[in-house]
Amino acid sequence: MSGLVVAIDGPSGSGKSSVARGVAVALGLAYLDTGAMYRAATLWCLTQGTPLTDRHAVAEQVRALPLEIDLDPAAPAVRVAGEDVSVAIRATEISSAVSAVATNLEARAELGRRQRTVIEDESTGGWSGGRGVVAEGRDITTAIAPDADVRVLLTASEAARLSRRAKELHGSDDEAAVAATRDQVVRRDADDATVVEFQVAADGVVTVDSSDLNLEQTVAAVLDVVAQVAPR
Template sequence: MTGIVIAIDGPAGTGKSTVSREVATRLGLAYFDTGATYRVATLACLRDGVDFAQTSDVAAMVATMNVELILDPRNPHVLLDGEDVSAQIRTDTVALTVSKVATNLEARPILQELQREVIRMETVGGLSEGRGVVAEGRDITTVIAPEADVRVLMTADDEVRVARRAGEGADLATVREAVLGRDRKDATVVSFHQAADGVHTLDTTDLTIEEAVRAVIGLAHEAQL
């Protein structure tokens, strides 16, 4: 038997990362933020001076970059050329640029195949020793793992999502563009606002993190019955 796959999609600010990590922790699963693969690819291109307008050059960087993903839900991190870049891939510069990689139709399939392989490995071994993985992103329920045991689309009101991402002292305009602007750009290549057939919708606008975690764990238990 292979491990469970829990796929969680949704736009930024819905709480999917926090919920996914907590679900993975409680169930003893690996945690895979697929968005980090796009972010680290963006950082690699920025560092190497790759012109994002040259789609083939971006794809070449994506195909050859040296990346290692640590899927520990308590301490997930990303290594680029052996350097921990977990903080760097969360900067405003990367956040405002990442859609140039995510919407690159040459680079995207390369990263998608990487994501499928990471998920597959966690169902037979890996960090979780085969127990499985919680994978979150924007197309996991439909493109990357459409046969996942549990598929959830997390949603929330736009203003609530922006407010969640706007920490104390943050520039609201920058946060709004990073959240809603990226949504608009990514929506040109992937649908993540409406649940596909068989995908559960979880609106977190008025939910606490604990309530959302319990809802996903409940679906996981049902899937394993």
């Protein structure tokens, strides 16, 4: 039997990364954060001095991107040219710029190719030894892994998403912190929605609304979906 593939997508602040890691740990699967790949590509372009408005040059840089992703959900890491950039790619500068790469269709095609390769490798071997992978992002259930065993759209109200991201970035969800976070959440979702649908579940995709759930409850809800859709 091939490995289990769980695909999770959804908007900013819905909890995709934390939930996907929790599910991967619980199931003993690899964890693929596709958003980190876009962030790494953005960082690479900026450090190479490539204007993000030059779509062809960005695509060329992404094709040459020396990227390594550690798939252990207990210790995920991202390296570019051998350097650990796991922290650097979460900087506000990258968060504000990443949509320029995410909406570049040539760059998106290259990163999508790499993502499909990882998913295929983990289904037969790879870090998980063939047990499978939990992959999360914005187009996983539709464009990258439409044939995944389990496909989940993880969503939450805008207020909940803004609160979570504000706490993550600023340590508070007071009015000022939420206001400072709004651009990263609302604008980025609007930008990315021009090239991919991640806010409405496609046919066969199960919606999990985490608005009123904490992390543990949301992980449990997704594990329930896995148990129902792909019992093993």
